[in-house]
Amino acid sequence: MAVLTLVTLRWHGHQKADQLDEAEARDDFDRLTATFQLSTLGLKETLKSWANWTELYDYVVDRSTSRFLEEELGAVELAEAGVDFLTLLDLSGHVIGMTEVPGVGGDLPATEEMIRQSVYFSAYVKSSQGASGCGAIKARTQVAMVCFGPIFNSQGQGHARGYIALGQWVNEDTIRRVSQVTGLMFDIVDVPTQARKEPPPATAAAMTSNMFRKDAVQVIEHDSQRELELRSPLTGLLGQDIAEIHMRWPRRLRQMVDTSSDITEMVVLTLIVLSGALLMLLLDRVVVRRLNLLRVELASIVDSRRWAGEVSIRGGDELAALARYTHELVLIVRQQVQELEDLSQTDALTGLPNRRAFDERLEHILAQYARQKLSAALILMDVDHFKKYNDTYGHPAGDEALKVIARCLRSALRRELDLPARLGGEEFGVLLQGVSAEQACAAAQHIRLAMQELALTHVANPPLMVMTMSLGVAVVTPQDTATTLYQRADDALYQAKTQGRNRVHLA
Numbered sequence: 001m002a003v004l005t006l007v008t009l010r011w012h013g014h015q016k017a018d019q020l021d022e023a024e025a026r027d028d029f030d031r032l033t034a035t036f037q038l039s040t041l042g043l044k045e046t047l048k049s050w051a052n053w054t055e056l057y058d059y060v061v062d063r064s065t066s067r068f069l070e071e072e073l074g075a076v077e078l079a080e081a082g083v084d085f086l087t088l089l090d091l092s093g094h095v096i097g098m099t100e101v102p103g104v105g106g107d108l109p110a111t112e113e114m115i116r117q118s119v120y121f122s123a124y125v126k127s128s129q130g131a132s133g134c135g136a137i138k139a140r141t142q143v144a145m146v147c148f149g150p151i152f153n154s155q156g157q158g159h160a161r162g163y164i165a166l167g168q169w170v171n172e173d174t175i176r177r178v179s180q181v182t183g184l185m186f187d188i189v190d191v192p193t194q195a196r197k198e199p200p201p202a203t204a205a206a207m208t209s210n211m212f213r214k215d216a217v218q219v220i221e222h223d224s225q226r227e228l229e230l231r232s233p234l235t236g237l238l239g240q241d242i243a244e245i246h247m248r249w250p251r252r253l254r255q256m257v258d259t260s261s262d263i264t265e266m267v268v269l270t271l272i273v274l275s276g277a278l279l280m281l282l283l284d285r286v287v288v289r290r291l292n293l294l295r296v297e298l299a300s301i302v303d304s305r306r307w308a309g310e311v312s313i314r315g316g317d318e319l320a321a322l323a324r325y326t327h328e329l330v331l332i333v334r335q336q337v338q339e340l341e342d343l344s345q346t347d348a349l350t351g352l353p354n355r356r357a358f359d360e361r362l363e364h365i366l367a368q369y370a371r372q373k374l375s376a377a378l379i380l381m382d383v384d385h386f387k388k389y390n391d392t393y394g395h396p397a398g399d400e401a402l403k404v405i406a407r408c409l410r411s412a413l414r415r416e417l418d419l420p421a422r423l424g425g426e427e428f429g430v431l432l433q434g435v436s437a438e439q440a441c442a443a444a445q446h447i448r449l450a451m452q453e454l455a456l457t458h459v460a461n462p463p464l465m466v467m468t469m470s471l472g473v474a475v476v477t478p479q480d481t482a483t484t485l486y487q488r489a490d491d492a493l494y495q496a497k498t499q500g501r502n503r504v505h506l507a
């Protein structure tokens with residue numbers, strides 16, 4: 001989008017700059033041609049003073065008595081006056097004298113051309129009622145400026161006695177002078193002159209002293225559009241295009257537009273790149289890094305398998321809100337997992353640890369025993385004639401009795417390390433740590449008595465007619481596994497049952 005805008009801006013800038021450049025170039029071209037024409041002023045001044053020169057006047061009137069031309073207006077004198085050639089004509093337009101500063105190899109190109117055109121000068125001056133004029137001619141391939149006018153006496157009065165034409169080549173010096181004055185670079189380029197079919201003009205109106213035609217200016221683009229060239233034909237006195245003036249003109253505005261567009265584009269592109277980088281940095285700081293931290297923290301929570309760990313991302317944005325909710329979710333799940341774990345380890349009826357919790361603890365105690373030889377014992381206990389109790393008082397009463405037994409068991413155990421559990425049905429167990437066989441049997445007796453002292457009526461349990469328990473005790477030995485320890489305690493319990501119930505038997 002930005003690139004498209006920049007391209008459009010540059011294109012618009014070019015359009016505007018091209019218009020202004022061309023208008024300015026045309027103005028400069030007008031200034032150049034005007035200056036070029038003004039450069040003939042010197043020649044005109046010389047013409048004016050020479051046309052009123054008494055000796056010249058006299059010479060034109062009577063050439064037989066004087067060698068004026070050779071003596072006063074020879075090539076040396078012309079050169080000193082800045083004139084390249086001179087032609088004198090009588091009133092009928094016949095050449096009566098010519099002088100030319102010779103060119104390369106003594107060549108006199110103007111002389112032959114002036115002879116050819118002499119008739120037009122006199123015709124022009126006659127029709128313009130004595131006014132002088134200036135214009136361009138071409139001799140061979142060279143352009144010259146020519147000024148011409150009638151010859152009067154020194155007072156400039158009376159009738160003209162002849163005509164004088166003065167010429168000056170448009171050479172490199174002329175071009176350099178005009179270039180310096182205008183500050184514009186140009187060239188005069190020869191063009192083949194078309195042969196005229198109609199007779200040449202013979203009046204002031206038809207002959208033109210205006211060498212340049214504004215309407216014929218051609219604008220050409222050069223050097224990948226960094227330069228303009230303005231071309232216009234240079235019109236000779238007889239109305240023919242005798243050469244062309246070529247002016248080269250640097251398109252300053254277009255170059256300025258290019259330069260400023262380059263700078264703008266560079267600045268804009270740099271800004272785009274910088275803002276992109278800044279955005280990436282910000283994105284990295286605000287989003288990517290924190291997302292990564294969240295990922296690592298969540299992975300660690302998942303790896304722990306226990307929903308342990310923290311989500312630490314803080315802030316007031318959406319990501320922080322997401323992290324906060326995730327943290328709360330983890331806390332809820334952690335709590336629920338804990339509740340499920342507790343449930344899975346607890347007997348629903350009595351609230352005592354269940355068989356699973358009891359077995360885990362037993363494995364732990366056995367491992368500890370293996371490492372540290374810490375003594376431990378297992379008590380298995382079974383309510384006596386519980387079936388009959390159910391049968392007598394009903395199953396719900398049986399449930400209530402099991403709850404009472406559980407409470408009794410808890411209160412009978414004084415040490416925190418002692419773990420009571422309901423192992424299933426009307427069977428309970430206790431794990432004791434750091435006890436000898438005697439201490440374990442004492443603890444079992446204490447439980448039995450506590451149970452008996454509850455005096456929970458059980459008519460089907462003679463002879464006491466109260467709820468009692470039989471207990472089997474097994475002390476952990478180095479050879480014991482959970483299975484063997486259970487087996488020995490169970491055997492002891494069986495013994496207690498078979499020996500009359502409401503008693504403790506040590507395995």
Ligand SMILES: Nc1nc2c(ncn2[C@@H]2O[C@H](COP(=O)(O)OP(=O)(O)OP(=O)(O)O)[C@@H](O)[C@H]2O)c(=O)[nH]1
Binds near residue numbers: 386388390394398497
């Ligand atoms: N109310 C109730 N009864 C249970 C529960 N679990 C097991 N029982 C009953 O406990 C009784 C156990 O009977 P038995 O295994 O024959 O043992 P007993 O009747 O206690 O006889 P001895 O153990 O030989 O003294 C069965 O009738 C079971 O239905 C329970 O959660 N609630």
